[in-house]
Amino acid sequence: MKDWKKYILNEKVIISLISVLISLVVAAVVMLIIGKNPLVAYAALFYGAFGTKEAIIDNLMKTSPLILTGLAVGFGFRAGLFNIGANGQVIIGALLAAYMGTMVASYPFYLSIPLVMIAGMVGGALWAAIAGWLKAYRGAHEVITTIMLNYVATFIANYVVNGPFQAPGGVPKSPAIAYSAQFPNIMSVGATSLSTIIFVSLAAIVVIYVIIQKTTIGYEVKAVGFNPYAAEYGGISIGKNVVLAMAISGALAGLAGTTQVVGVYGRYFGALGGSMGFDGITIALIGQNDPIGIGLAAFLISSIRTGSNQMQIAGVPKDMVTIIQGIIIFLVATNRIIKTLKVRKRKEVVEV
Amino acid sequence: MDKNVDYSKYAVVMKGITKRFPGVLANDRVDLFVKKGEIHAIVGENGAGKTTLMSQLYGLIKPDDGKIYINGVEAQINDPNDAISAKIGMVHQHFMLVDRLSVVENIVLGQEPVRGPFFALNRARKEIKDLSKKFGLIVDPDSIIEDMPVGMQQRVEIIKVLYRGAEILVLDEPTAVLTPQETNELFEVLKSLKSQGKTIIFITHKLNEVMAITESVTVMRLGKVTGVVKTSQTSSKELANMMVGREVLLTVEKNSAHPGDEILQVKDLVVKENRGIEAVRGLSLNVRSGEIVGIAGVAGNGQTELTEAMTGLRKVESGKIIFKGQDITGFSPKKRREMGMGHIPEDRLKHGLIKTFPIYYNFILGEHDDPKFSDGVFLKIEDIRKFSENLVKRFDVRPPKIDLLGMNLSGGNQQKVIVAREIAFDPALMIVSQPTRGLDVGAIEFIHKTLISMRDKGIGILLISMELEEIFSLSDRILTIYEGQIMGEVRPENTTTEEVGLMMAGHRLEDLHQEA
Numbered sequence: 001m002k003d004w005k006k007y008i009l010n011e012k013v014i015i016s017l018i019s020v021l022i023s024l025v026v027a028a029v030v031m032l033i034i035g036k037n038p039l040v041a042y043a044a045l046f047y048g049a050f051g052t053k054e055a056i057i058d059n060l061m062k063t064s065p066l067i068l069t070g071l072a073v074g075f076g077f078r079a080g081l082f083n084i085g086a087n088g089q090v091i092i093g094a095l096l097a098a099y100m101g102t103m104v105a106s107y108p109f110y111l112s113i114p115l116v117m118i119a120g121m122v123g124g125a126l127w128a129a130i131a132g133w134l135k136a137y138r139g140a141h142e143v144i145t146t147i148m149l150n151y152v153a154t155f156i157a158n159y160v161v162n163g164p165f166q167a168p169g170g171v172p173k174s175p176a177i178a179y180s181a182q183f184p185n186i187m188s189v190g191a192t193s194l195s196t197i198i199f200v201s202l203a204a205i206v207v208i209y210v211i212i213q214k215t216t217i218g219y220e221v222k223a224v225g226f227n228p229y230a231a232e233y234g235g236i237s238i239g240k241n242v243v244l245a246m247a248i249s250g251a252l253a254g255l256a257g258t259t260q261v262v263g264v265y266g267r268y269f270g271a272l273g274g275s276m277g278f279d280g281i282t283i284a285l286i287g288q289n290d291p292i293g294i295g296l297a298a299f300l301i302s303s304i305r306t307g308s309n310q311m312q313i314a315g316v317p318k319d320m321v322t323i324i325q326g327i328i329i330f331l332v333a334t335n336r337i338i339k340t341l342k343v344r345k346r347k348e349v350v351e352v
Numbered sequence: 353m354d355k356n357v358d359y360s361k362y363a364v365v366m367k368g369i370t371k372r373f374p375g376v377l378a379n380d381r382v383d384l385f386v387k388k389g390e391i392h393a394i395v396g397e398n399g400a401g402k403t404t405l406m407s408q409l410y411g412l413i414k415p416d417d418g419k420i421y422i423n424g425v426e427a428q429i430n431d432p433n434d435a436i437s438a439k440i441g442m443v444h445q446h447f448m449l450v451d452r453l454s455v456v457e458n459i460v461l462g463q464e465p466v467r468g469p470f471f472a473l474n475r476a477r478k479e480i481k482d483l484s485k486k487f488g489l490i491v492d493p494d495s496i497i498e499d500m501p502v503g504m505q506q507r508v509e510i511i512k513v514l515y516r517g518a519e520i521l522v523l524d525e526p527t528a529v530l531t532p533q534e535t536n537e538l539f540e541v542l543k544s545l546k547s548q549g550k551t552i553i554f555i556t557h558k559l560n561e562v563m564a565i566t567e568s569v570t571v572m573r574l575g576k577v578t579g580v581v582k583t584s585q586t587s588s589k590e591l592a593n594m595m596v597g598r599e600v601l602l603t604v605e606k607n608s609a610h611p612g613d614e615i616l617q618v619k620d621l622v623v624k625e626n627r628g629i630e631a632v633r634g635l636s637l638n639v640r641s642g643e644i645v646g647i648a649g650v651a652g653n654g655q656t657e658l659t660e661a662m663t664g665l666r667k668v669e670s671g672k673i674i675f676k677g678q679d680i681t682g683f684s685p686k687k688r689r690e691m692g693m694g695h696i697p698e699d700r701l702k703h704g705l706i707k708t709f710p711i712y713y714n715f716i717l718g719e720h721d722d723p724k725f726s727d728g729v730f731l732k733i734e735d736i737r738k739f740s741e742n743l744v745k746r747f748d749v750r751p752p753k754i755d756l757l758g759m760n761l762s763g764g765n766q767q768k769v770i771v772a773r774e775i776a777f778d779p780a781l782m783i784v785s786q787p788t789r790g791l792d793v794g795a796i797e798f799i800h801k802t803l804i805s806m807r808d809k810g811i812g813i814l815l816i817s818m819e820l821e822e823i824f825s826l827s828d829r830i831l832t833i834y835e836g837q838i839m840g841e842v843r844p845e846n847t848t849t850e851e852v853g854l855m856m857a858g859h860r861l862e863d864l865h866q867e868a
Contacts, residue, residue: 214733216726223717226708232665233695234718235686235705 012288015335019286020300041316042208048310049303057187057194059306061264061300065090067201067258069280070224072124072249074289076142078212079245081224085131087277088153088254089124093254095157096123097261098268101177112181114321117200117258123274124254125247127153132246136239142246150277161268165259173269177233185261197203200303202295204252209291211248282325284301285332301325357675360424363388363520363551364409364440369418371404378404379415380575386520386568388423391542391552393562393583396572396595397764397792402555403445405572406522409553410442411435422520441518443509445525445790451498455491456480460514483514488544501652503534510541520551525560528790530818533650533856539565556791557595559588560821571595584590592793604800607808607829611640615781615812616662621671623654623661623836633656633836634671637814639781644803644813646827646844648820648852654836655816656698662814663695664688665703675781689718694779696770698786698816702764704770707759711749712740714758715773739776747772748798765796771802782806785816800826820849834858 028038049059069086076083081090088287097120104112131149134140158172167175183200185193223231224241232238260272283301287293304321312318359365366384367483370377386392394402408415411429420427422438429435435442449458454455456477465472465479477493484490489507497505506526513521527535528735542552542565554566562569563583569593571579579594616639625631631654637646649655660666662673664685674679680688689695697703716725716736725736740754747768749761758766774782784803788796803826807813817823823830824844832839832855840861842851854864 129792182475214730216721216729216731219713219716219720223706223709227706229702230704230706230717232685233663233697234720235684235689237684237686 012151012290012293016286016288016293016297016332019328019331019335022331023324026327027324030147030323031316031320036316040314041311041320044310044314044316045304045307045321048307050307051310053189054192055306057189057192057309058225059302060194060198061192062200062306063299064195064201064263065190065256065276066279066283066302067295068204068252068259069276070283070287070294070298071204071280071291072256072277073280074284074287074291074294075208075212075221075252076245076249077284077289078225079221079241080228081132081135081242081245081249082143083131083146083246083249083253084143084281085128085130085149085153085277086249086256086280087273087275088146088150089127089250090257090273090277091153091157092127093120093124093250094257094258094261094268094272095165095174095259096120096254098174098177100263101181101267102175103178104181105178107178107180109180112178113183113262116177116181116262117255120254120258120261121251122254124257125251128246128250128253129243129308132243136242138226157268159272161270171269176228176268177261177265178318181262182266183259195259195263197259200255200259200263204255205291205295212291219243221248242303253280256280282329285329288332358424359421360824361387361388362411362421363423364553365421365424366405366409367419367421369405369408369415369420371401371408371413371415376613377575379408382572382575382577384570384577385580386551386553388551389546389549389667390567391546391554391565393554393556393569394572395555395557395559395562395569395591397557397794400572400595400792401575402572403524404575406442406524406553406555409435410440410522419539436516436518438519439519440522441513441516441520442522443506443513443526445528447505447509449505449508452496454494454496455500455508455511456493458497458508459515461512462681463516480511480515483511485512485542487511487548489514489541497574501534503530505540506530506534507541518550520553521545522553522555524555525790526554527556527558527559535561557791559591562591563588579651596792604797604804604825606804606826609643609807611643611828612810613641614638615641615676616814617672617674618662619674621658621661621673622669623657624669625657625665626652630669632661635833635836635838636671637831637838639812639814641780641812642807642810643828644807644815644826645816646823646830647816647833648823648830648856649833650856653833655785655818655833656834657836659695659698659783659816662783663693663697686718690779692776692778692780694776694777694782694811695789696767696782696784700766700770705758705766706819707757709758710755710759711744711769712737712754712760714742714769715743715754715776717772717773719777742775743769743772747802764791764798767791767795767799771799775802775806779811781812781814783814783816786818787815788817788819788822796823820852823852824849832856832861840864 031038031041071086072086073083097116100116100119104115127149131142131145134145135142161172161174165174167173183196185195187194217332220236220241223234223236224238228238256276257273261268265272283294283297287297303338304324308318308321311320362385364384364386366382369379369382371379382405384405396402409420411431411434414430420429427438429438451615456473459480460476465476480493489511491504491507526538530538546552557563566583568582569591570577571591573595578664587592614735618635621632621635623629623632635658647655657666662667664683667682672679675691675693694706701707706717719725725732737754744752744754749765749768787799815826827844830842830844830852832852834856839859851864
């Protein structure tokens with residue numbers, strides 16, 4: 001019970017919550033300035049995100065890949081790595097998963113599904129590991145290499161689905177994957193379906209939490225992220241851990257792409273990745289690299305985006321959610337601002 | 353009541369200063385009186401509240417209670433700018449310099465002299481040359497900071513403060529990072545500053561320095577002033593007692609060593625420093641189990657590179673390192689550790705500790721994948737905690753809370769964590785670098801005793817230290833390093849500090865004996 005309280009009331013949680021509240025207030029002020037009623041807007045936003053079954057399903061399906069890309073970026077941060085390339089890793093992961101998906105038609109689902117998921121994760125992991133290797137052994141900064149690998153991934157995917165791996169019909173998309181490789185839906189309402197891929201994302205939260213908190217790998221990755229000199233002194237190989245952390249990060253991003261293939265579209269097509277890799281950065285920041293925090297942040301971002309359509313209908317520009325999102329990130333990133341808002345400034349170093 | 357008192361002969365008066373941090377009363381009604389033109393020491397153990405007190409004088413933090421008078425006039429110091437305009441300057445323990453900029457650029461930083469839209473560097477250079485001549489602070493204004501030794505960097509800090517017109521200088525443990533030679537040079541500078549009317553407040557816990565240079569002393573302990581004395585009327589022993597509230601052994605008691613087999617052999621070692629210059633140049637030495645071999649020398653003569661090469665953190669150009677009869681020259685740090693080589697690093701915050709890890713995580717650094725603490729995949733958290741609770745008790749780490757982060761401990765307790773960890777994995781050889789740098793008397797005593805007891809258990813210890821006193825009181829054999837080479841080997845009972853000092857300055861032992 002006490003631990004639970006400690007977890008809920010720690011500084012990180014408070015900073016995130018206050019950031020969200022302040023951003024809502026600021027956005028409300030902006031709405032007042034442009035002559036809109038913020039209460040109406042927020043009611044519409046809330047209704048749009050949670051008001052109907054369809055909305056909730058839509059919301060959850062948007063949340064699912066964001067959790068994975070958020071975990072991907074967050075895990076990188078833990079090792080002191082800024083993986084901007086989650087988008088590229090999503091694409092390569094999805095592409096390989098789709099390819100594997102077309103190969104496993106004759107297999108039962110308990111073989112085909114793991115094979116497809118492994119293919120997607122390995123794809124993302126290898127793609128990210130390129131940047132990790134370049135960082136560890138050639139000193140190339142991962143921000144540069146991952147962002148460039150994003151372009152490479154995009155162009156590879158464009159070529160492949162317009163050529164060797166194109167479905168008949170001239171549209172840039174891959175053939176459909178085998179039925180045995182598709183994740184079943186839990187329920188469908190109208191055109192929206194809730195796929196079981198949501199459980200993949202939830203499981204990933206638990207797995208990453210355990211890796212970070214309970215395993216030797218997590219210990220080493222964190223040590224390298226916090227203080228590479230001390231890690232090296234302690235016999236921890238920096239190079240190995242940089243590559244490993246990038247690979248795990250990439251595997252998560254690749255898994256995000258995979259879930260879209262196996263649970264949403266049933267194939268690869270050009271715009272599948274969208275901006276979910278970059279959204280992962282936002283979410284990792286808001287969730288402060290904590291797996292559970294990332295889960296909640298993904299849900300938050302997804303909710304305001306899902307709800308924004310209703311808000312637009314209620315007469316408040318949809319772009320307002322971008323403002324809200326921007327302010328949250330700003331406040332979390334400059335968390336000193338909130339810390340100084342506290343009446344009593346706590347001294348960090350207790351001298352004894 | 354204070355209004356009637358005349359403080360005009362004092363440069364600084366701090367009266368009834370009280371500063372509370374959650375759970376700690378850092379300053380408890382502290383009074384400080386510093387006369388104009390004197391060198392005044394504030395001494396006390398780590399955590400006694402010295403730095404807190406000075407941070408309030410410099411406006412970095414605000415006192416909860418109490419008043420500050422500068423030259424007899426009550427002053428409101430809300431931030432460092434107020435302090436600077438009250439002509440107070442502070443030289444911090446950790447230098448605030450931009451490594452890639454030159455001396456001039458650093459000194460004028462924030463107050464760049466300009467001619468029209470241009471940076472008037474020449475004018476600044478001339479002003480700085482005048483200042484350094486006036487106070488005997490010789491530096492090359494165009495050197496780049498990162499190429500300068502620590503002692504020089506400190507001079508730059510002092511000039512920076514003078515450039516801003518300071519009359520009252522606060523130096524926070526200025527000698528913690530200096531060699532004996534650099535310390536002497538600093539003292540010359542301080543004397544010259546004093547002779548030109550500057551007032552100097554000198555925070556330290558090295559009592560011989562207090563005796564050497566100051567006029568009066570304020571002793572602090574646990575946030576309170578425990579004594580104000582004139583230096584001429586006291587002794588280091590008396591000061592030490594006021595500091596720690598008990599009798600302290602300033603020398604280490606030890607029996608003679610019983611060295612066993614040779615455990616470490618270094619042959620013709622050559623190691624380069626970061627800029628590609630040879631820092632260790634054909635150095636050979638050996639260590640037997642159960643003895644302490646001390647390496648004396650002025651900082652920057654290859655000690656860091658030697659240590660890093662021996663522990664696997666730096667590439668060896670040529671030569672051999674033989675440990676337990678095996679050539680380990682190319683081995684990784686991990687392999688060396690597994691073979692039983694412990695290492696207490698020179699820079700505890702850089703190499704020794706992960707500040708953002710809790711103490712129980714820091715206790716297993718390097719051993720985290722040992723079967724004792726990990727089953728290969730998962731950490732055995734319960735076992736790790738039990739192990740840590742044990743070490744915290746055994747080594748009296750305070751506060752004894754293993755969940756605290758490394759950065760929440762004082763320097764002395766951080767060092768205890770490192771020492772405890774390195775001893776706990778039962779090494780055969782320990783490379784110990786600057787083990788007591790920046791520690792207070794109580795912690796130094798503890799570390800010294802621990803090292804002696806390790807030696808008596810049969811561990812071979814290679815001790816690298818810039819503190820000659822430490823080398824003399826701990827070592828069974830003393831090697832002196834100069835420009836990456838050993839100048840000679842002596843035994844502490846058969847030599848003098850002068851002899852070792854000459855070797856530290858580059859004289860070979862053979863030559864010294866020939867001359868004699």
